[in-house]
Amino acid sequence: MVKIFFWWFISALTLVTVQGNAQPFAIPDSAQVKITMNDGSGDHYFSGTRNMRVVLKNTLYRGGANNFYRKAIDPKKYNQNPLPLSAIKQLNQAGFGKAIYLYEKNFTLEYPNSKLDSLKKNGFVYECRPQWEEKEIDEFLRELHKHINGASKKPIYIHCWNGWHQSGLVSAVTLMQFCDLNPYQALAYWEENTDNNHKGYATVKKKILHFKKNPALTISEGKKKQVCPCFTDKVMNAKRTEEIKLLEYEGDKGAEEFMEKKSIPK
Numbered sequence: 001m002v003k004i005f006f007w008w009f010i011s012a013l014t015l016v017t018v019q020g021n022a023q024p025f026a027i028p029d030s031a032q033v034k035i036t037m038n039d040g041s042g043d044h045y046f047s048g049t050r051n052m053r054v055v056l057k058n059t060l061y062r063g064g065a066n067n068f069y070r071k072a073i074d075p076k077k078y079n080q081n082p083l084p085l086s087a088i089k090q091l092n093q094a095g096f097g098k099a100i101y102l103y104e105k106n107f108t109l110e111y112p113n114s115k116l117d118s119l120k121k122n123g124f125v126y127e128c129r130p131q132w133e134e135k136e137i138d139e140f141l142r143e144l145h146k147h148i149n150g151a152s153k154k155p156i157y158i159h160c161w162n163g164w165h166q167s168g169l170v171s172a173v174t175l176m177q178f179c180d181l182n183p184y185q186a187l188a189y190w191e192e193n194t195d196n197n198h199k200g201y202a203t204v205k206k207k208i209l210h211f212k213k214n215p216a217l218t219i220s221e222g223k224k225k226q227v228c229p230c231f232t233d234k235v236m237n238a239k240r241t242e243e244i245k246l247l248e249y250e251g252d253k254g255a256e257e258f259m260e261k262k263s264i265p266k
Contacts, residue, residue: 048087
């Protein structure tokens with residue numbers, strides 16, 4: 001049984017060198033398989049991240065920042081922070097060109113303009129984008145559309161604190177736009193990647209269910225085969241259920257505990 005699992009896991013990974021002298025790293029074909037675990041273990045190239053997963057292969061990845069479980073390479077910090085500098089160095093070495101912090105807390109404190117400028121000179125852009133309403137989502141999807149069609153060969157890493165909720169929201173709408181997930185599949189995808197922390201997020205869930213694809217941002221079937229990951233049967237077989245009708249009663253208690261309150265979608 002152990003050997004069977006081992007070979008299944010190996011077959012689910014693709015060894016990729018992104019560009020130039022970048023470090024090669026394994027890319028899961030599955031949107032559910034973690035590259036790094038909740039404590040930052042897993043692929044040592046990305047130990048500064050948590051719960052890292054592929055969204056669009058060679059294009060977009062999601063996760064959290066490994067602040068709480070950080071090793072001796074950086075001082076240990078509380079979870080609600082942007083990426084540690086060690087994580088940015090790891091991403092840069094692996095060929096990533098950009099990371100986006102999906103919250104706001106402590107970003108300007110940890111990354112003043114002088115540090116951001118220094119990172120940019122070394123070929124890496126780190127941005128803070130805490131608002132994700134319709135306008136911001138559309139702008140992000142337009143950026144990804146250009147990226148998929150050859151504007152850049154360097155992947156983007158989007159992250160919140162744990163790699164569960166806000167990064168899951170942005171990933172869910174991305175997969176609806178480019179990989180043809182319907183709203184119920186996207187919601188199942190979001191829930192499946194929260195490590196069972198998905199109760200009390202009514203506003204986020206409604207944001208996913210109400211998303212409308214932009215027909216101007218479609219990609220070819222060939223591009224879909226290149227970038228879209230595979231999904232579990234639970235995601236692919238998801239349909240409208242009675243639970244969706246209960247969202248009005250679910251409330252946002254979980255979101256208020258685990259997400260930055262000012263960043264919870266309206």
